[in-house]
Amino acid sequence: MIHGPQQGPLDDDAVLAAYPWPDEGPWVRAMMVTTLDGASAGPDGLSGSISSDSDKAVFDAVRRHADAVLVGAGTIRAEGYGAMKAKDRDAAARSAQGQAPAPVIAIVSPSLDLPFDSELFTDSTEPPIVLTTARPDADALARAREARATVVHSPGDDVPPDFVVDTLVERxxxxIVCEGGPRLLEAVTRAGLLDEADITVSPLLAGLGHASRTDGLDEVVGFDLVHVLTADGFLMCRYVRDAG
Ligand SMILES: NC(=O)c1ccc[n+]([C@@H]2O[C@H](COP(=O)([O-])OP(=O)(O)OC[C@H]3O[C@@H](n4cnc5c(N)ncnc54)[C@H](OP(=O)(O)O)[C@@H]3O)[C@@H](O)[C@H]2O)c1
Structure with a gap:
């Protein structure tokens, strides 16, 4: 850690402790990696090619005590997420906090164009939650209902971020850790729901050829810097929402 409360080398437990969750109330944190030129994916269209072992260590630490991993359907289609499985090392701590053995994946997908045969659906410890519209495409809905998933419908033609967060909190x-992609993260931010941004700056330029097309925000949203970790030229920055 080069900036923050525990400056110096950190072991795995200290990295975990550097990304605490509040004891009460909903908390939505973003977990994303960006290149120096603002790309969220490398030339292969994937975030792994702009990540590192140290970034992945933080990513894993943030997931360890999360209840839900929230992602947009575009990220699931691009990244091919593996199963979300319970890990022995976390079982006792999660149980003591009244948590399920593993985080549940929550996917926002109006189209329901999702890989329902993938191990994310078939092998995750907790059945995935898919949040979609009131009346999605009938064939896609039939596939979703056959899959090992809990399908939740919003009341209208879109899937507003506040509906998403309320649905998760009611359960x-x-x-909640929002792992992107950029379109979902922008919507969550626009709705004023983001409490924390855990952003890794990767020492790479990748160009913006794979940049997601988004509408942009009407105004900037400010955050306070809590800490900066560094390894191999990567900066793992933790920010919390600027109350002012
Ligand atoms: N650098 C990183 O840390 C990081 C993290 C995640 C992803 N990525 C990269 O980002 C790219 C994918 O990101 P993306 O921005 O294109 O996609 P995304 O946000 O993951 O997903 C977009 C899709 O999610 C649904 N969706 C998102 N926001 C919605 C909203 N407000 N209301 C309703 N539905 C919403 C829609 O699903 P339907 O299509 O089903 O209608 C939409 O097409 C990939 O290249 C991935 O590798 C990078």
Missing amino acids: GLRR
Whole structure:
């Protein structure tokens, strides 16, 4: 850690402790990696090619005590997420906090164009939650209903971020890590729901050829810097929402 409360080398437990969740209330944190030129994916269209072992260590630490991993359907289609499985090392701590053995994946997908045969759906410890519109495409809905998933419908033609967060919190899933992609993160931010941004700056330029097309925000949203970790030229920055 080069900036923050525990400056010096950190072991795995100290990295975990550097990314605490509040004891009460909903908390939505973003976990994303960006290049120096603002790309969220490398030339292969994936975030792994702009990440590192140290970034992945923080990513894993943030997930360890999360209730829900929130992602947009575009990220699921691009990244091919593996199963979200319970890990022995976390079982006792999660149980003591009244948490399920593993985080549940929550996917925002109006189209329901999702890989329902993938191990994310078939092998995750907790059945994935898919949040979609009131009346999605009938064939896609039939596929979703056959899959090992909990399908939740918003009341209208879109899936507003506040509906998403309320749905998760009503299910006791109040520690929410939003892993993107940029379109979902922008919507969550626009709705004023983001409490924390855990952003890794990767020492790479990748160009913006794979940049997601988004509408942009009407105004900037400010954050306070809590800490900066560094390894191999990567900066792992933790920011919390600027109350002012
Ligand atoms: N650098 C990083 O840390 C990081 C993290 C995640 C992803 N990525 C990269 O980002 C790219 C994908 O990101 P993306 O921005 O294109 O996609 P995304 O935000 O992951 O997903 C977009 C899709 O999610 C649904 N969605 C998102 N926001 C919505 C909203 N407000 N209301 C309703 N539905 C919403 C829609 O699903 P339907 O299509 O089903 O209608 C939409 O097409 C990939 O290249 C991935 O590798 C990078």
